Amino acid sequence: MSKDIPYKIYLEENEMPKQWYNVRADMKKKPAPILNPGTLQEVTVEELSHIFCEELAKQEVDNTTPYFDIPEEILNFYKMYRPSPLVRAYCLEKKLGTPAHIYYKFEGNNTSGSHKLNSAIAQAYYAKKQGLKGVTTETGAGQWGTALSMACSYFDLDCQVYMVKVSYEQKPFRREVMRTYGAKVTPSPSMNTEVGRKINAEFPGTTGSLGCAISEAVEAAVSQEGYRYVLGSVLSQVLLHQSVIGLETKAALDKYGIKADTIIGCAGGGSNLGGLISPFAGQMLRNEADYEIIAVEPASCPSLTRGTYAYDFCDTGKVCPLAKMYTLGSGFIPSANHAGGLRYHGMSSVVSELYDQGLIRATSVEQTSVFQAAQMFARVEGILPAPESSHAIKVAIDEALKCKESGQAKNIVFGLTGTGYFDMVAYQKFNDGEMSDYIPTDEELQKSISTLPQVNL
Amino acid sequence: MSKDIPYKIYLEENEMPKQWYNVRADMKKKPAPILNPGTLQEVTVEELSHIFCEELAKQEVDNTTPYFDIPEEILNFYKMYRPSPLVRAYCLEKKLGTPAHIYYKFEGNNTSGSHKLNSAIAQAYYAKKQGLKGVTTETGAGQWGTALSMACSYFDLDCQVYMVKVSYEQKPFRREVMRTYGAKVTPSPSMNTEVGRKINAEFPGTTGSLGCAISEAVEAAVSQEGYRYVLGSVLSQVLLHQSVIGLETKAALDKYGIKADTIIGCAGGGSNLGGLISPFAGQMLRNEADYEIIAVEPASCPSLTRGTYAYDFCDTGKVCPLAKMYTLGSGFIPSANHAGGLRYHGMSSVVSELYDQGLIRATSVEQTSVFQAAQMFARVEGILPAPESSHAIKVAIDEALKCKESGQAKNIVFGLTGTGYFDMVAYQKFNDGEMSDYIPTDEELQKSISTLPQVNL
Numbered sequence: 053m054s055k056d057i058p059y060k061i062y063l064e065e066n067e068m069p070k071q072w073y074n075v076r077a078d079m080k081k082k083p084a085p086i087l088n089p090g091t092l093q094e095v096t097v098e099e100l101s102h103i104f105c106e107e108l109a110k111q112e113v114d115n116t117t118p119y120f121d122i123p124e125e126i127l128n129f130y131k132m133y134r135p136s137p138l139v140r141a142y143c144l145e146k147k148l149g150t151p152a153h154i155y156y157k158f159e160g161n162n163t164s165g166s167h168k169l170n171s172a173i174a175q176a177y178y179a180k181k182q183g184l185k186g187v188t189t190e191t192g193a194g195q196w197g198t199a200l201s202m203a204c205s206y207f208d209l210d211c212q213v214y215m216v217k218v219s220y221e222q223k224p225f226r227r228e229v230m231r232t233y234g235a236k237v238t239p240s241p242s243m244n245t246e247v248g249r250k251i252n253a254e255f256p257g258t259t260g261s262l263g264c265a266i267s268e269a270v271e272a273a274v275s276q277e278g279y280r281y282v283l284g285s286v287l288s289q290v291l292l293h294q295s296v297i298g299l300e301t302k303a304a305l306d307k308y309g310i311k312a313d314t315i316i317g318c319a320g321g322g323s324n325l326g327g328l329i330s331p332f333a334g335q336m337l338r339n340e341a342d343y344e345i346i347a348v349e350p351a352s353c354p355s356l357t358r359g360t361y362a363y364d365f366c367d368t369g370k371v372c373p374l375a376k377m378y379t380l381g382s383g384f385i386p387s388a389n390h391a392g393g394l395r396y397h398g399m400s401s402v403v404s405e406l407y408d409q410g411l412i413r414a415t416s417v418e419q420t421s422v423f424q425a426a427q428m429f430a431r432v433e434g435i436l437p438a439p440e441s442s443h444a445i446k447v448a449i450d451e452a453l454k455c456k457e458s459g460q461a462k463n464i465v466f467g468l469t470g471t472g473y474f475d476m477v478a479y480q481k482f483n484d485g486e487m488s489d490y491i492p493t494d495e496e497l498q499k500s501i502s503t504l505p506q507v508n509l
Numbered sequence: 510m511s512k513d514i515p516y517k518i519y520l521e522e523n524e525m526p527k528q529w530y531n532v533r534a535d536m537k538k539k540p541a542p543i544l545n546p547g548t549l550q551e552v553t554v555e556e557l558s559h560i561f562c563e564e565l566a567k568q569e570v571d572n573t574t575p576y577f578d579i580p581e582e583i584l585n586f587y588k589m590y591r592p593s594p595l596v597r598a599y600c601l602e603k604k605l606g607t608p609a610h611i612y613y614k615f616e617g618n619n620t621s622g623s624h625k626l627n628s629a630i631a632q633a634y635y636a637k638k639q640g641l642k643g644v645t646t647e648t649g650a651g652q653w654g655t656a657l658s659m660a661c662s663y664f665d666l667d668c669q670v671y672m673v674k675v676s677y678e679q680k681p682f683r684r685e686v687m688r689t690y691g692a693k694v695t696p697s698p699s700m701n702t703e704v705g706r707k708i709n710a711e712f713p714g715t716t717g718s719l720g721c722a723i724s725e726a727v728e729a730a731v732s733q734e735g736y737r738y739v740l741g742s743v744l745s746q747v748l749l750h751q752s753v754i755g756l757e758t759k760a761a762l763d764k765y766g767i768k769a770d771t772i773i774g775c776a777g778g779g780s781n782l783g784g785l786i787s788p789f790a791g792q793m794l795r796n797e798a799d800y801e802i803i804a805v806e807p808a809s810c811p812s813l814t815r816g817t818y819a820y821d822f823c824d825t826g827k828v829c830p831l832a833k834m835y836t837l838g839s840g841f842i843p844s845a846n847h848a849g850g851l852r853y854h855g856m857s858s859v860v861s862e863l864y865d866q867g868l869i870r871a872t873s874v875e876q877t878s879v880f881q882a883a884q885m886f887a888r889v890e891g892i893l894p895a896p897e898s899s900h901a902i903k904v905a906i907d908e909a910l911k912c913k914e915s916g917q918a919k920n921i922v923f924g925l926t927g928t929g930y931f932d933m934v935a936y937q938k939f940n941d942g943e944m945s946d947y948i949p950t951d952e953e954l955q956k957s958i959s960t961l962p963q964v965n966l
Contacts, residue, residue, distance in 0.1 A: 058522040059588040065515040131516040132600065132891045143589065143663075161618050163893045163928070205888045206600075225682075225933035231940045232887055430689055431662045434589045436620045471620070473930045476682035483688045 060137040061304040068135050069299040070122055072292045074111075075330040076402060077118035078337040081409065083288070083401040084376035085113070087363065092507055095373050102274060103281050103372075104289075107178040111289040120292065122174075123181075129173045129206060130296070133162035138304040139468075143432040145452070152455035154448060155310075156468040157301045157328065158435065163229070166393075166438065166470030167324050168199035168284050171293035175282045176203035185278035186210025190240065190265030192219055193392030194226030195438075195470065196284030201233035211235040212279075214242065214268045218259035219392075226474050240265040247271055247369070262395075263368020263382070270371045285321030286366055286375070286400050294327025301465065302331045312343055314451055316466040318443040319347040319356065319414070320393045322400030328467040333411055346451075347407065347414040348443040350422075351491045353386040355379055355399045356407055356414035358497055363507040364398055374505065377404040380492075381500035387490040389419055390478030391439035393469075397500075415447060418489040422446045423482040426472070438470040439478055517594040518761040525592050526756040527579055529749045531568075532787040533859060534575035535794040538866065540745070540858040541833035542570070544820065549964050552830050559731060560738050560829075561746075564635040568746040577749060579631075580638075586630045586663060587753070590619035595761040596925075600889040602909070609912035611905060612767070613925040614758045614785065615892065620686070623850075623895065623927030624781050625656035625741050628750035632739045633660035642735035643667025647697065647722030649676055650849030651683030652895075652927065653741030658690035669736075671697040671725045675716035676849075683931050697722040704728055704826070719852075720825020720839070727828045742778030743823055743832070743857050751784025758922065759788045769800055771908055773923035775900040776804040776813065776871070777850045779857030785924040790868055803908075804864065804871040805900040807879075808948045810843040812836055812856045813864055813871035815954055820964040821855055831962065834861040837949075838957035844947040846876055847935030848896040850926075854957075872904060875946040879903045880939040883929070895927040896935055 076082055088095040100109035111120065122130070141154040159167035179187050186209050191197030197213040204211035213235050220227055220239035230237050240260045241248040245268045251258060273281035284290065305312055315332055317325035325347055335341040347356055355378045364379040366372040379398040386395040399407075406412050419439075426442035428449070429435070437445060448466040455462050472479065481487045533539055545552040557566035568577065579587070598611040616624035636644050643666050648654030654670040661668035670692050677684055677696035687694050697717045698705040702725045708715060723740075730738035741747065762769055772789055774782035782804055792798040804813055812835045821836040823829040836855040843852040856864075863869050876896075883899035885906070886892070894902060905923040912919050929936065938944045 060522075062519050065517075128599075129891075139589075142585075163887070163891055165930075202891060206891070224937070225930070228933040228937045228940060229893060229930075232884060232893065232936050234888065427689055430620065431691065434586075434620055434659060434663070436686060436689065473622075473682070473686075476685040479689050480681065480685045483685060 057140050057308055059142060060139050061308060062137050063135040063300060063303055065131060067303060068130065069296055069303070070127065071119040072122060073295040073299060073330050073334060074114065074118055074120065074292050075334050076115045076288065078334045079405065081405065082115045083405040086401070087374040087507065089365065089370055089373055092374065092505070103270065105178040105182050105184065105280050107181065108175060108289050111292055112287060123177060126174055126177050133169065135300050136161060138301055141433055144429060147428070147432045148449065148452050148456065150452040150456040151459060151461040152452040153461065153463045154452055155463065155465045157297060157465070158468045159297060160435070160438070160468065160471035164195060164199035164202055165473060166195040166199065167294060167297060167327065168196045169202060170296050170327070171284060171290045171323065172199035172203040173206065174293040176200065176207045176209055179280060180207040180209055184209065184280055186212060187280055187282045188212045188214070188269040188273040189282050189284070190214045190262060190269045192216050192262045194219060194223055194474065195393060197235070198226060198229050199284070200282065201230040201235035204235065205233040212272055213237045214240040214265040216240055216260040216262055216265050223474065240268050242268060244268070245271040261368060266367040267369030267371050285323040286398065288402055290323045291326035291330065291400055291402050294323050295330040297324070297327040297467065298329060298331045301328065310463055312465045313462040314344045314346065314464045316346045316348060316444045316448050316451070316464065318394060318440050318467070318469065319349045319399065319403065320440065321396045322403035324467055324469045326400050326403050333406055336411055345412045346447055347403065347412050348447045349414060349416050350389050350391055350394050350443060351416040351418045351489065352389045353380070353395050354416045355397060357416045360501050360504070361404060361408055362504050364504055366398060374507070375401040377401045378407065379504070380497060381503050383503050384500040390475065391443065393440040394443065417443055417446050420487050420489050423487060425449050435468070436472045437468060438472045439475050441469040444468070514597050514765055516599060517596050518765065519594055520592040520757060520760055522588060524760055525587065526753055526760070527584065528576040529579055530752040530756060530787050530791060531571065531575055531577065531749050532791050533572040533745065535791045536862065538862065539572045540862040543858070544831040544964065546822065546827055546829060546831055549831065549962070560727065562632070562635040562639050562641070562737050564638065565632060565746050568749055569744060580634060583630055583634050590626065592757050593618060595758055598890055601886060604885070604889045605906065605909050605913065607909040607913040608916060608918040609909040610918065610920045611909055612920065612922045614754060614922070615925045616754060617892070617895070617925065617928035621652060621656035621659055622930060623652040623656065624751060624754060624784065625653045626659060627753050627784070628741060628747045628780065629656035629660040630663070631750040633657065633664045633666055636737060637664040637666055641666065641737055643669060644737055644739045645669045645671070645726040645730040646739050646741070647671045647719060647726045649673050649719045651676060651680055651931065652850060654692070655683060655686050656741070657739065658687040658692035661692065662690040668692040669729055670694045671699065671722040673697055673717040673719055673722050680931065697725050699725060701725070702728040718825060723824040724826030724828050742780040743855065745859055747780045748783035748787065748857055748859050751780050752787040754781070754784040754924065755786060755788045758785065767920055769922045770919040771801045771803065771921045773803045773805060773901045773905050773908070773921065775851060775897050775924070775926065776806045776856065776860065777897065778853045779860035781924050781926045783857050783860050790863055793868055802869045803904055804860065804869050805904045806871065806873050807846050807848055807851050807900065808873040808875045808946065809846045810837070810852050811873045812854060814873045817958050817961070818861060818865055819961050821961050823855060831964065832858040834858045835864065836961070837954060838960050840960050841957040847932065848900065850897040851900065874900055874903050877944050877946050880944060882906050892925070893929045894925060895929045896932050898926040901925070
């Protein structure tokens with residue numbers, strides 16, 4: 053049978069999903085509602101609409117509608133870089149000598165270099181449809197900012213990106229890609245916003261933080277007529293849009309009669325993992341199938357494996373809604389791990405609830421072992437993976453090696469979220485043997501978790 | 510009919526070409542033979558085999574065999590990143606308001622970021638098959654070095670890359686990709702070779718040149734047991750391997766009953782252009798079809814449009830064989846154009862001969878207009894193109910706008926050779942309005958052309 057499976061399974065354009073899937077609809081126990089940061093009470097769509105586009109605010113709180121039609125304009129944009137291939141890792145299998153069949157869904161074949169574009173184009177579309185002038189956002193490593201720049205350029209929307217100052221200076225190439233797409237990229241903290249000016253005055257010479265950039269982006273959105281704030285992960289609306297990854301993966305597997313046994317994704321805020329697993333978790337929730345789902349997080353930022361399931365702020369600045377999630381505390385400062393996209397203190401409330409219900413298991417891995425896996429993968433499969441994605445590679449390899457021991461021919465599917473072309477400083481550190489690992493102590497975690505807000509619903 | 514054409518035409522794996530096509534076989538007047546640089550007489554396969562692998566030396570001089578089987582090991586590697594998509598540029602057409610149908614063959618969806626991998630894997634395969642320990646090469650901008658590193662890693666061959674010192678220092682990310690694939694990257698001029706030591710002594714602090722790097726790579730190959738030198742462009746063997754681009758393009762067009770009218774490619778050494786047009790030029794040579802073929806070169810390095818058709822050295826160091834080609838003289842120093850891959854004084858002898866026979870027309874374009882086209886393309890088609898590839902984009906847009914004036918619905922096909930992720934310094938200059946254009950004067954060209962070697966065959 054394996055002989056009939058090509059190296060790359062591409063769906064035809066007419067086989068692409070025409071609807072997003074909302075896994076919350078199939079959950080008997082729903083994710084807890086998100087809260088207004090001012091009142092600590094369940095937020096209304098109207099309140100959310102001051103920050104987010106109306107349509108997105110509705111998607112954010114919708115726990116019951118299983119499918120949302122993908123608007124034709126978004127489908128057309130998807131056609132420029134989707135369907136993404138589901139790749140059979142023949143060369144990796146051979147290298148490992150494993151009887152397992154390894155597949156990866158490769159989301160890196162677009163200029164943003166990651167899966168982030170799937171939600172960026174949706175958020176830009178709804179902003180345009182609402183007649184907005186533009187959107188604001190923050191970016192750390194830069195994948196999300198790049199994706200949003202591309203999406204806004206396509207719909208002729210103004211795009212204002214607050215980029216953490218240290219990244220702005222150290223990652224000039226990401227910045228230039230955004231500028232090429234017409235985005236205004238501002239190093240944060242800036243002097244454009246009240247919060248930025250305040251932080252600059254308090255901490256002269258600061259190189260910024262994601263929390264600060266979020267606060268600036270939100271202030272910029274609410275203080276400009278015709279602007280809203282957009283976010284690339286954590287939110288349930290983002291997981292909804294990212295379900296296109298899982299739907300395509302499932303369609304490609306079904307096309308060749310392949311039943312996945314193990315599904316693996318890296319987990320930062322949960323956008324990729326949630327998107328990849330949604331349709332599979334849906335089957336599990338409906339008792340139609342069973343899968344082993346593994347979330348992989350960095351040992352330096354272990355929200356699922358060592359965090360607490362509680363209400364917390366989604367941002368350090370405490371201006372965004374609160375969500376119930378596995379969290380290390382919004383004051384947790386992750387070490388300078390090179391997988392910038394995974395350095396987030398919390399986890400999507402949908403992924404958190406599925407994890408709490410036992411549908412997902414989680415594991416954490418250390419940075420050096422991740423880059424060893426990345427290098428091996430690059431050499432045999434020809435794709436230079438992003439540090440974030442390499443967390444999933446590491447565990448996929450481990451699982452395939454377990455199959456080698458047990459002799460099982462499992463079908464292992466993992467999400468390869470993006471490429472590492474803009475992460476060569478990290479690879480250089482690895483190539484030079486200068487990469488270090490860091491695991492927070494129990495005391496550190498207790499300290500940051502002890503700052504969780506008191507919520508009485 | 511256009512409704513039935515998807516955004517991206519992917520061939521099935523079993524539709525991929527199984528043979529390379531050698532356009533020389535269909536040329537009544539053949540390209541002139543290459544010469545031994547020592548004797549200035551036609552070089553023999555045996556002489557060539559001191560520098561190149563035997564099989565490649567044979568391919569280099571074979572003017573008569575029309576098809577070469579692609580070895581299975583190479584086909585399997587191709588399957589990891591090929592077939593590459595033939596994309597219908599619906600969004601660009603809409604933006605231009607042209608009745609023309611625009612298609613591009615996108616070769617950038619692999620980690621080397623360009624078409625160079627098509628020949629790198631072939632050259633590495635034949636080196637491995639011959640039992641060699643490794644290969645040496647030079648790289649300027651880094652695409653070729655990256656591709657060769659990937660290919661050598663796959664076949665477990667040692668890979669020694671002499672990288673022009675200024676690029677080594679200014680493009681550390683390219684260097685790190687090569688290192689990640691296990692290549693030894695040495696800034697040139699180095700102290701490893703006699704020629705390198707000599708140049709360092711003569712010009713202390715020099716930042717190197719491609720000519721010098723070639724000389725070092727050739728010396729390193731011939732002075733180490735079990736090594737040969739490999740080259741990523743200009744050679745006829747490279748065009749043979751790159752014919753896979755044209756063969757796939759033609760198969761994809763044929764699959765949808767599309768007859769190309771105009772075929773456009775950027776031209777530096779000719780590897781991409783020659784590969785793209787080979788099967789189409791073959792049809793023209795056999796009087797089976799007619800196409801308008803356009804070679805696009807930078808105005809700063811205009812070998813076809815302003816050069817002379819004569820024997821010249823392929824390298825500044827004068828250690829490689831001589832070829833009859835359109836050339837600006839091997840001593841010509843192109844200005845610091847950002848399309849590093851097009852900064853070459855000469856042109857593939859096959860492309861030169863086809864041009865001389867009138868099957869190809871050539872045009873040159875200035876850098877700033879190329880980046881304007883690149884930016885527009887990036888914004889509407891979602892792909893950030895390499896500066897080299899953007900030369901073809903510029904002329905494809907010009908041709909589509911001519912169709913708008915004339916009302917003709919031509920089918921325009923161009924080669925999008927690669928992505929610009931490692932060229933953000935150039936984009937930054939463009940974004941900041943600091944890009945300049947340079948066109949050599951007639952006097953400058955006359956001076957460099959006057960240094961051509963005297964060849965009496």
